[in-house]
Amino acid sequence: MAYYLVDTRDKVVQRVTDSAPETRPHFIKVWAESVAEAGLKAEERLVGERAHFDKYERLAQALGVDALRRSVPFTIEQITDALSRDPNMNNLRLQVWDSCDWMVRQLVRKAGGSQAIGEPGGWSLGNTVCVLKHVARHHVAGWRRP
Numbered sequence: 001m002a003y004y005l006v007d008t009r010d011k012v013v014q015r016v017t018d019s020a021p022e023t024r025p026h027f028i029k030v031w032a033e034s035v036a037e038a039g040l041k042a043e044e045r046l047v048g049e050r051a052h053f054d055k056y057e058r059l060a061q062a063l064g065v066d067a068l069r070r071s072v073p074f075t076i077e078q079i080t081d082a083l084s085r086d087p088n089m090n091n092l093r094l095q096v097w098d099s100c101d102w103m104v105r106q107l108v109r110k111a112g113g114s115q116a117i118g119e120p121g122g123w124s125l126g127n128t129v130c131v132l133k134h135v136a137r138h139h140v141a142g143w144r145r146p
Contacts, residue, residue: 006042
């Protein structure tokens with residue numbers, strides 16, 4: 001088993017060291033036994049990332065992208081710097097994202113509640129963090145859809 005870096009646009013696969021970071025949005029780093037398996041794993045992950053993008057883009061549109069942009073608790077410089085090191089922005093404090101929950105819940109209520117925007121199970125803190133990170137990544141920093 002080894003780490004492979006897969007370019008999801010051109011399906012180029014290369015073996016890398018386990019410490020090699022990769023944060024470009026069209027590359028995926030996977031742990032696999034072969035180049036072929038690495039390509040399959042990357043494609044599976046990309047399908048999941050596309051589904052995640054679609055869900056949170058739909059929610060962002062339902063809640064209002066501009067209102068969510070104003071709720072993002074970091075500057076564009078902080079977001080860009082964080083994205084350059086980790087595409088999931090896990091290097092920005094989770095507690096800061098969490099502290100914006102009340103603002104996003106107000107937007108959910110204003111939109112008619114969680115069921116009205118397609119979240120029949122209710123709105124969660126995880127939804128808040130994901131929709132804010134989605135807006136920060138794609139509407140503030142300008143990353144493209146996976």
